[in-house]
Amino acid sequence: MTDTTAATQPQGQLSSSASSEIIIEINQMNKWYGDFHVLKDIELTLHKGERIVICGPSGSGKSTLIRCINALEEHQEGDIVVDGIKLGENLKNLDHIRTEVGMVFQNFNLFPHLSILENLTLGPIWVRKMSKADAIENAMHYLKRVKIPEQANKYPGQLSGGQQQRVAIARSLCMNPKIMLFDEPTSALDPEMIKEVLDVMIELAETGMSMIVVTHEMAFAKTIADRVIFMDEGDIVEENEPNAFFDNPQHQRTQLFLSQIL
Amino acid sequence: MAIITQNKTPTRPAPLSESSVLGWMRKSLFSSWFNSALTIFTLYIVYITLQGVYIWGFADASLVADNRRACYDNSLTGACWAGIIDWLDNIFYGRYPREEIWRIDLGALLLLLWMAPMWMRKVKGKIWIGITVVAFYPFLAGYLFAGGDKGLFMQLMIAAALVALPANLINMLLGLYKEQSLGQLLHTFCAKFSRDEKVQRNLLLALVVLSIVIAFVLQYQWQEQGVSWTKWGGLFLTMSIAGIGIAFSLPGGIILALGRRSKLPIIRVLSTGFIEVFRSVPLITVLFMATTMFPLFMPEGFVLNKLTQVIIAVCLFNACYMAETVRGGLQAIPKGQYEGAHTLGLGYWGTMGFIIMPQALKHMIPNIVGNFIGLLKDTTLVSIIGLFDLLGMLRSISRDVPWLGLHKEPLIFGAIIFFIICFSMSKYSRHLESKLATGNKN
Ligand SMILES: Nc1ncnc2c1ncn2[C@@H]1O[C@H](COP(=O)(O)OP(=O)(O)OP(=O)(O)O)[C@@H](O)[C@H]1O
Ligand SMILES: [Mg+2]
Numbered sequence: 001m002t003d004t005t006a007a008t009q010p011q012g013q014l015s016s017s018a019s020s021e022i023i024i025e026i027n028q029m030n031k032w033y034g035d036f037h038v039l040k041d042i043e044l045t046l047h048k049g050e051r052i053v054i055c056g057p058s059g060s061g062k063s064t065l066i067r068c069i070n071a072l073e074e075h076q077e078g079d080i081v082v083d084g085i086k087l088g089e090n091l092k093n094l095d096h097i098r099t100e101v102g103m104v105f106q107n108f109n110l111f112p113h114l115s116i117l118e119n120l121t122l123g124p125i126w127v128r129k130m131s132k133a134d135a136i137e138n139a140m141h142y143l144k145r146v147k148i149p150e151q152a153n154k155y156p157g158q159l160s161g162g163q164q165q166r167v168a169i170a171r172s173l174c175m176n177p178k179i180m181l182f183d184e185p186t187s188a189l190d191p192e193m194i195k196e197v198l199d200v201m202i203e204l205a206e207t208g209m210s211m212i213v214v215t216h217e218m219a220f221a222k223t224i225a226d227r228v229i230f231m232d233e234g235d236i237v238e239e240n241e242p243n244a245f246f247d248n249p250q251h252q253r254t255q256l257f258l259s260q261i262l
Numbered sequence: 263m264a265i266i267t268q269n270k271t272p273t274r275p276a277p278l279s280e281s282s283v284l285g286w287m288r289k290s291l292f293s294s295w296f297n298s299a300l301t302i303f304t305l306y307i308v309y310i311t312l313q314g315v316y317i318w319g320f321a322d323a324s325l326v327a328d329n330r331r332a333c334y335d336n337s338l339t340g341a342c343w344a345g346i347i348d349w350l351d352n353i354f355y356g357r358y359p360r361e362e363i364w365r366i367d368l369g370a371l372l373l374l375l376w377m378a379p380m381w382m383r384k385v386k387g388k389i390w391i392g393i394t395v396v397a398f399y400p401f402l403a404g405y406l407f408a409g410g411d412k413g414l415f416m417q418l419m420i421a422a423a424l425v426a427l428p429a430n431l432i433n434m435l436l437g438l439y440k441e442q443s444l445g446q447l448l449h450t451f452c453a454k455f456s457r458d459e460k461v462q463r464n465l466l467l468a469l470v471v472l473s474i475v476i477a478f479v480l481q482y483q484w485q486e487q488g489v490s491w492t493k494w495g496g497l498f499l500t501m502s503i504a505g506i507g508i509a510f511s512l513p514g515g516i517i518l519a520l521g522r523r524s525k526l527p528i529i530r531v532l533s534t535g536f537i538e539v540f541r542s543v544p545l546i547t548v549l550f551m552a553t554t555m556f557p558l559f560m561p562e563g564f565v566l567n568k569l570t571q572v573i574i575a576v577c578l579f580n581a582c583y584m585a586e587t588v589r590g591g592l593q594a595i596p597k598g599q600y601e602g603a604h605t606l607g608l609g610y611w612g613t614m615g616f617i618i619m620p621q622a623l624k625h626m627i628p629n630i631v632g633n634f635i636g637l638l639k640d641t642t643l644v645s646i647i648g649l650f651d652l653l654g655m656l657r658s659i660s661r662d663v664p665w666l667g668l669h670k671e672p673l674i675f676g677a678i679i680f681f682i683i684c685f686s687m688s689k690y691s692r693h694l695e696s697k698l699a700t701g702n703k704n
Binding site: 070072095096099101102103105107109110111112122123126127131171172175 | 459598601602603604605606609616620624
């Protein structure tokens, strides 16, 4: 599954841009779906400018974890503090957090009835109260950064999967978020489109964005991650920096997982 | 061993059965002796029927006669359209005073003018046309038809309508000749004065308020003689009830559907209860309840006329049906759309208004128009509680002394009218669907 990403490897690892300022702090967080204990005593901190990659087998709770971070899911126990605001306290903060946290989904979730440009300007105009002209300028800036400015007036259904995912990334960036969350952004894509999306993400990483990325693209993970986290059955099993994590996994479950995936 | 095709296979024209009418006929109508026999037999039946209709409805029909007897003297086997022609004014306008009929015609004309841009491809801002027609036209037309004194609220709404209608027409002309919308024109106009968006917005607001004030002063002089609702009837009454029902039921249905999906238990329970009660009772029962029981619940001295009661009943009944249609449409929207909207920080109303509703409504167009057609046909029930709508009028022809017993022709005439209206609605809905479908392929 990794030959397409091999191309990104020779670039080598990005230098870390992490500062000491903490932007996400998760403490003893637990979540249940009904009786099912999905996330168990999660402890996690993200520093400003830091990039974390989360991997783990299917059903281990990776998506649930990052969905909790921007309050798409509620957690039942413990604290999540994002950008100084504790989640679950009041509803007004919720929209604030969501505007500061961008999220990119596996299946894009673009709005099919709006043109690409409208997809990109809706949030800035109505949430950030930007003027229409500024919002369009802003949108075109980010469309250029994801290298598809010529598609601005098309509709999502007329774009390839890779292009749609790049639009989705641009849509989040248009809100000028402090943190970006990615939930398997390339796993719904055909192999030849994966690289174009990963390249955009690497460029984003180079700008010093704080990122949490759930992915199975291990070469990519090695390139951008400051830390790699391995999850299994709702636990954070192992946490290490990428070289150590891939070359010398400590836990048995990590070894098993890596042997299957590499 | 590899097989390599050296030459390109040349393209050939499609077989005859795909390309010519004759070929198509042979393939689909005369492919075997049995199919041929069926085709010929069917054609024969169609011929007999059409011939019968032609002889009864056209060849032997009487168009001019003083009464039914005279029709029969003319021909025994033909239709007696003379009765319909004699009653035509009643069928269309009921017992509305003849010298005031122009008010109804003017009202209909204004509606046509208002709605016409909806059909024009070049005209922009169709949503605004729809919103203004629903929000303001009923008040303008209501006063035009009913006349009498107008309260302050009525006056305000009339003033708004008098601004919205010309604005709509200007928008239409701009769209047709300049490929622009009124909104864009005003925007560039305001932009000339200041670059600050806030100032621009206030300027726009001032413009709107100013024109409403002018319209208010103008309409203040306008006084129409009152016409009692008891004189309303015929197609006019049918269209009035159905029109108000249609204008109210969609927004009402959307609100009820959102209420039913609300996270707040009180709103959810109330909406659900309301919807279920109205949906599980036949319309005729609702109509009877509205006219007999409604007054009992009202405070003393508060009297609504029967027409108003009926209109309220029709509106509520159809809003509940529409609510279920809307809910069905909402359920078809994938969860990811909500999540996409949430991650942008759009709140509940932003998510619903910009993301969910536009997509859901598009899916629902066939069902919504189906509801409208049902509503129009259901209004014939009001003739049972003593209003003379189109059906009521048609049936009273047979009780009119010169045309005693004339049943067939009025009912057929009514069927034709209903067919024309309903068919154009469903045609328009298909036109809408295909137009929206080309806008964004999914
Ligand atoms: N809405 C829900 N209701 C009940 N159970 C759920 C719900 N969403 C997820 N789960 C369960 O929670 C567990 C974790 O799901 P999650 O989607 O977080 O896994 P994941 O690590 O992202 O897996 P994948 O790699 O397949 O995306 C799974 O066992 C799943 O069945
Ligand atoms: Mg997942």
